[in-house]
Amino acid sequence: MVPTLKHGDHVLVRRTSRIRPGDVVVGSFPARPELLVVKRAVRRAGDGWWLSSDNEAVADDSRRYGPAEVYGRVVVRCWPPRRLGLVTTRTLTGTDFSGTE
Numbered sequence: 001m002v003p004t005l006k007h008g009d010h011v012l013v014r015r016t017s018r019i020r021p022g023d024v025v026v027g028s029f030p031a032r033p034e035l036l037v038v039k040r041a042v043r044r045a046g047d048g049w050w051l052s053s054d055n056e057a058v059a060d061d062s063r064r065y066g067p068a069e070v071y072g073r074v075v076v077r078c079w080p081p082r083r084l085g086l087v088t089t090r091t092l093t094g095t096d097f098s099g100t101e
Contacts, residue, residue, distance in 0.1 A: 005074075009077050010077070011074045011075075011076065011077055012074070013072040013073065013075070014072050014075050015071060016072055016073055017070075019073060020041070021043055023073045024038065024039070024040055024041075025038070025039060025049070025072065025073050025074060026072050026073075027070040027071055028068060029062075029065035029068045036071075039052060039053055040052050041070065042062070045062070045067035046067055047067070048070070049062075049069075049070045050062045051067075
């Protein structure tokens with residue numbers, strides 16, 4: 001999720017089903033249920049969400065694993081203190097998140 005989040009950042013997650021495209025969320029993919037991921041919600045996909053990384057070079061998202069189950073929305077980056085702040089929704093216009101290569 002670089003540049004939005006960096007390795008070692010700690011986040012506060014609000015458990016909710018009210019997810020909007022552009023929200024940073026915590027979820028898991030059915031193919032890897034033991035692994036929690038932090039990704040950006042793109043669109044509803046059946047019973048789940050299509051998730052994408054902010055770093056387009058990383059394909060460890062729905063392009064590889066398909067739709068994900070989302071558990072909640074990331075609202076605050078709380079560690080390290082110098083990076084404390086809200087994690088905001090990003091507008092997704094102009095970005096191709098169709099899931100096709």
